[in-house]
Amino acid sequence: MLSEVLRTVSIVSGISVFLAGLLTLAEKFLLNYGTCRININNARQIEVKGGNSLLRSLMQSDIFIPSACGGRGSCGLCKVKVLEGGGMVLPTEIPYLTEEELKGNIRLSCQVKVREDIAIEIPEELFNIREYTATVEKIIDLTHDIKTLYLKFNDGDELSFKAGQYVQIKVPRYGKVRDEVYRAYSIASSPRNRKEIQLIIRRVPQGICTTYIFDYLKEGDKIVLNGAYGEFYLRDTDREIVCIAGGSGLAPIKSILHQMHEEGINRKATFFFGCVSKRDLYYVDEMKVFESLIPNFRFIPALSGPKEEDNWTGETGLITEVVDRYITDGSNMEAYLCGSPGMIDACIRVLRSKGMPEDRIYYDKF
Ligand SMILES: Cc1cc2nc3c(=O)[nH]c(=O)nc-3n(C[C@H](O)[C@H](O)[C@H](O)COP(=O)(O)OP(=O)(O)OC[C@H]3O[C@@H](n4cnc5c(N)ncnc54)[C@H](O)[C@@H]3O)c2cc1C
Numbered sequence: 135m136l137s138e139v140l141r142t143v144s145i146v147s148g149i150s151v152f153l154a155g156l157l158t159l160a161e162k163f164l165l166n167y168g169t170c171r172i173n174i175n176n177a178r179q180i181e182v183k184g185g186n187s188l189l190r191s192l193m194q195s196d197i198f199i200p201s202a203c204g205g206r207g208s209c210g211l212c213k214v215k216v217l218e219g220g221g222m223v224l225p226t227e228i229p230y231l232t233e234e235e236l237k238g239n240i241r242l243s244c245q246v247k248v249r250e251d252i253a254i255e256i257p258e259e260l261f262n263i264r265e266y267t268a269t270v271e272k273i274i275d276l277t278h279d280i281k282t283l284y285l286k287f288n289d290g291d292e293l294s295f296k297a298g299q300y301v302q303i304k305v306p307r308y309g310k311v312r313d314e315v316y317r318a319y320s321i322a323s324s325p326r327n328r329k330e331i332q333l334i335i336r337r338v339p340q341g342i343c344t345t346y347i348f349d350y351l352k353e354g355d356k357i358v359l360n361g362a363y364g365e366f367y368l369r370d371t372d373r374e375i376v377c378i379a380g381g382s383g384l385a386p387i388k389s390i391l392h393q394m395h396e397e398g399i400n401r402k403a404t405f406f407f408g409c410v411s412k413r414d415l416y417y418v419d420e421m422k423v424f425e426s427l428i429p430n431f432r433f434i435p436a437l438s439g440p441k442e443e444d445n446w447t448g449e450t451g452l453i454t455e456v457v458d459r460y461i462t463d464g465s466n467m468e469a470y471l472c473g474s475p476g477m478i479d480a481c482i483r484v485l486r487s488k489g490m491p492e493d494r495i496y497y498d499k500f
């Protein structure tokens with residue numbers, strides 16, 4: 135009985151995948167939508183070849199919408215208001231749109247196809263986002279699966295960004311990867327240095343971008359990126375700060391620490407950094423330097439599974455357990471979280487249980 139159900143499910147899935155593939159091919163090679171016009175904010179109009187996604191069409195006209203997943207419909211960041219011509223809302227968009235957004239004609243631009251003239255509204259600040267070319271000055275191994283890239287913008291270009299924001303790397307075609315893709319990476323360096331940036335990147339097995347970075351990219355290569363994006367930046371208040379990160383989530387927190395030091399922000403701040411064992415820990419010395427430079431800053435690394443040979447005498451346990459031990463009353467604090475979705479959701483639960491209001495918990499889920 136079970137095997138019959140499984141067989142039926144796999145046949146239905148196979149047919150669906152086949153039909154979806156057929157539709158995509160038909161769309162690409164057989165259908166011709168001609169030239170379509172995109173009216174933006176009722177103020178400017180661009181002409182594009184019909185048939186591509188709204189996200190890609192805008193990008194080809196140098197208008198960059200945040201898109202951390204590279205258009206696969208899995209990050210929910212590429213929202214724009216479509217006033218006319220976007221077609222029906224697709225099932226792939228629904229999980230990322232609230233009732234209010236649906237009523238307000240907000241759509242995922244990577245899912246909307248430009249098949250006719252279309253009218254959209256986007257925030258004016260997106261017009262300031264542009265593409266940059268940078269040279270890879272240095273690549274340093276931080277752990278067995280994390281590297282830092284030192285990028286210097288070409289032609290004296292400068293990227294202006296807020297500490298905590300991210301850029302999108304354009305991954306060129308390589309090996310068996312046939313399409314260019316974009317992936318988001320938080321800037322780890324000081325916002326004062328606009329000529330160069332550092333990115334901290336963790337390898338994802340079989341990941342398109344991280345395989346390119348770990349196995350193909352070399353010092354001296356050129357890299358194309360756009361930005362800066364994001365709402366994850368230090369709010370200008372007097373509240374005590376709690377930062378929590380895991381893995382490469384340290385990147386935007388490091389940038390925020392540079393900002394705190396350079397602007398003399400002396401608010402009480404604690405950075406909880408969760409790793410499995412000592413081989414996953416990095417930038418401990420840099421964090422000690424920040425402790426000496428920022429008067430009320432404290433760095434608390436914690437290992438969830440220290441090995442015997444680690445001889446670890448610091449905090450142990452899941453980062454949520456450590457935060458739970460340290461914070462008693464979070465009602466007058468604000469938090470900046472960066473890491474996997476599971477870690478962030480668990481941390482939000484702990485912080486909420488300590489009385490921290492949800493609207494003071496800022497995060498970037500990787
Ligand atoms: C705002 C933002 C900022 C980010 N900043 C950073 C950063 O500073 N440093 C950094 O290393 N990453 C960062 N990321 C994640 C990054 O954008 C990529 O998603 C990640 O590097 C994987 O890309 P990839 O092309 O190698 O893998 P993909 O080809 O996209 O994925 C391959 C497979 O791995 C799965 N997968 C994707 N990501 C992960 C993951 N993190 N863990 C486990 N499985 C995964 C996918 O579902 C897929 O099945 C950020 C993401 C966002 C949204």
Ligand code: FES
Binds near residue numbers: 189205
């Ligand atoms: S680009 Fe990620 S959902 Fe559209």
